[in-house]
Amino acid sequence: MRYSTDPADYEDYEDFTEREPRRARRRRFDDEPRPIRSGRLTEEAKALLENSKDDGPAEEDERYSSYPDAVPGPGPLPGWVLTEAAATDTELGVLKTGKEADVHLIRRALPGNERTSLLAAKRYRPPEHRQFHRDAGYLEGRRMRKSRELRAVQNRTAFGRNLIAEQWTIAEFAALSRLWQLGAPVPYPVQRHGTELLLEYLGDESGAAPRLAELRPDPGELDRLWAQLIEALTLLAEAGLTHGDLSPYNVLVHEGRPMLIDLPQVVELVVNPNGPAILERDVTNLARWFTARGRHVDIEQTTARLRAAAGMD
Structure with a gap:
């Protein structure tokens, strides 16, 4: 993994912080904007969460688990990870929004079985809504398999921005997998599917x-x-x-x-x-x-x- 060798790329750590009204402006330690949602569930999401315990997920909110088609997390698998193709995923609400990705709360359950788990789904946003403000240094030196892919990334076409999103997803999944195996305090990476990461949910039923x-x-x-x-x-x-x-x-x-x-x-x-x-x-x-x-x-x-x-x- 290579990054920019220009020290100027690392000088202005807060250049991309969204501007707030002057009276509310305080020093930030991160280059992400203040999240629109910061982890508390809405009353609607809490109701969905509570109802899904007793009655199962509503049909319109339910889909089959993508685990069988995804890149699985590292072993040994924690006991709470559901790998069965018959498991269903139910959307429960948005936990956090950001410049590059949104994080959603998912309940994965196995019909006819009491086993369930809550997961955080990190989804990189559509190309027209993303601002990969750190990708220049991040992507420098990374090789593309095809010259067409390299040109698309350099020109920031819609296709190229999708490739960038996928590279960020792959890189985060690989980093989490490696660190989790080292015993570092990181959420367990359950799976990677396209530009979506499913991660261990860190929180309780009131929020993250x-x-x-x-x-x-x-x-x-x-x-x-x-x-x-x-x-x-x-x-x-x-x-x-x-x-x-x-x-x-x-x-x-x-x-x-x-x-x-x-x-x-x-x-x-x-x-x-x-x-x-x-x-x-x-x-x-x-x-x-x-x-x-x-x-x-x-x-x-x-x-x-x-x-x-x-x-x-």
Whole structure:
């Protein structure tokens, strides 16, 4: 995996943040817009969820599981994953909207059986509605099998934008699969089907787990969260990786445990010439959030510790 070697590509981390009214403008740690939906289910979605437990999904909301036709997640499969072709998927509502993708809540159930699971379906948006603002550096150096595909991507035709979306989907699925097998705190990637990822749902029936940025933890909880994040970042560094786009907006806190999300741009620290700078940026984005809430973090010391874990010193 290669990225841009131009340091200017990494200087303005917040250039793509949507502009908010001046009185409401605050520093953001992420280059994504404030989500239109942030994880709470609508009353309609809650009703669908409750009714589907007792009566099964309504016919108009139901489709057969796509698992048999999809690329499956890594093994060993968690026991809650339903692989049967007879299973059905029911749409329950939108969890989050973003510039490149929307996340929907899905209930997968096996008719005549009590086994069910909730899944998060991450779907990249149609070409005319997508803004792949990070794809220039992300796609640099990636080889296309056909010159026609390369030209389409370079010219950003509808076909090319679809190829970009598929590459992001493939990359995120591969990154999640690798990290999950390493034991990193990431949602289990159930399957990839076209430009849709089905992931382990992190949350409960009232809505998705909150982002780290949404929390107001007390000092003790701040210490615990930081210790768990450092453990996760160390695990990645020992594998020669860093998240590449880490921020309090790309960390969910599920059952007291921080979980890393949005991972199509995982960086190989030694291979990528900008690896050290990207690692420091990941640390800085988290450290500033913790420091602002009273838990001081030494950015230089923490980065050095992770560099050492990656064998870079």
